[in-house]
Amino acid sequence: MDVQNAFLQGNLNEEIYMELPSGLHNQGEHQSKHDYTLFTKQQDMLFINLLVYVDDILIIGNDNKAINSLKTYLHQTFRIKDLEEPKYFLGIEVARTSSGILLSQRKYVLELISDSGLSGCKPNSIPIEQNTKLTSQEFNDSTKSPKEDPQLQDHSKCQRLVVRLIYLIITRPDINYVVQILSQFMHSPKQSHMDAVIKVVKYLKGSLRLGLFLKGNLDLTTFCDSDWGSYPMTRKSLTGFCIKLGKSLISWKTKKTIHSISIFSRGRI
Structure with missing residues (x-):
């Protein structure tokens, strides 16, 4: 569901402190202490989960009547557009089959590859070579001098790519290891770190179909x-x-x- 007329780019000159309205609590929804955007309702065999991200809402449950009742209440409170079953949510594509649900970020990966200027590159078969040791020292091993692995003059491109890779981990645990290593050097990345990031992007180009199957x-x-x-x-x-x-x-x-x-x-x- 999508809340209409939500103004997300307002110019505020003051610090704003907000408290969540009691509306959802009146419907029996309880706010999660681990994720404040998640609200749950459970009564006997009934359960409903409601996830809110700015003006986007995702509802999951096992009782269509209870879900429709909650949606009716939300419609009475806000102007909300019902998008029915989710197909695309926060960059995650949702594909339903008779055997399960596939979550992927194929469109997100294609945009990442295009923005990196690697649309015409040759794909990699693995995200990182075995026994690769990345460090923040003057050189990575005895065969390289500092001149062969200089500090990047512009850190922003490498940092931006790593941040986008971190979000991609949501559906791509196969790059979790290399991304957590690269994220440790973003304060002052070197050429070897940028090369490793490029290899991950090339690997993603050759594995567009991968995702999470539930x-x-x-x-x-x-x-x-x-x-x-x-x-x-x-x-x-x-x-x-x-x-x-x-x-x-x-x-x-x-x-x-x-x-x-x-x-x-x-x-x-």
Whole structure:
């Protein structure tokens, strides 16, 4: 759903403090403490989730009558356009099939490739080569001199590309590892960092069809692992985990740990 006549570009000269109106709470919706844009309602077997982003609203639930009642209430309060089943939401394409739902950002990737000037480039088969060590030191290894890996004169292009790649992780966990590494050097990127970013974009060109496929199954499985102190500058470990609901990947993360650890277990919940 889309709220009509929402003015998003107003010029404000004062600091504005806002408190959410009580309207949704009157309908039995509870605001999530982990994500303030998410409202949930659950009664017995009924559940409804409502997600708000500025003037865009996404409603998910298991009872069409309750959903229509909520939509009627919203229509009475605001002028809202009902777009029916979502096909495109915040840059994410939603494709429904008989076996599940595919979430992808193909259009977003095409725009990223075009804005990078790489529409005519040859695709890469992998986002980063194995054992690649990126650092902020004067040189990356003993075979390179500082002149071969200079600081970028214009940081903005590299920084802008990495920020766009971070948003792409929403449906592309296959680039999560390399993007979290690149994001550590954005305060002062070097040519080697820019080269790595370009390789990721070339990889995206060759993998446009990839996304997240969600299929109904309630078996929860988790995997996690660590690379045992491989970060070259501090010798800290990189730890990663992923969580699946059935065969659907629903949560994942890669982060640098405070202390080096040997290895995590792998198993089921």
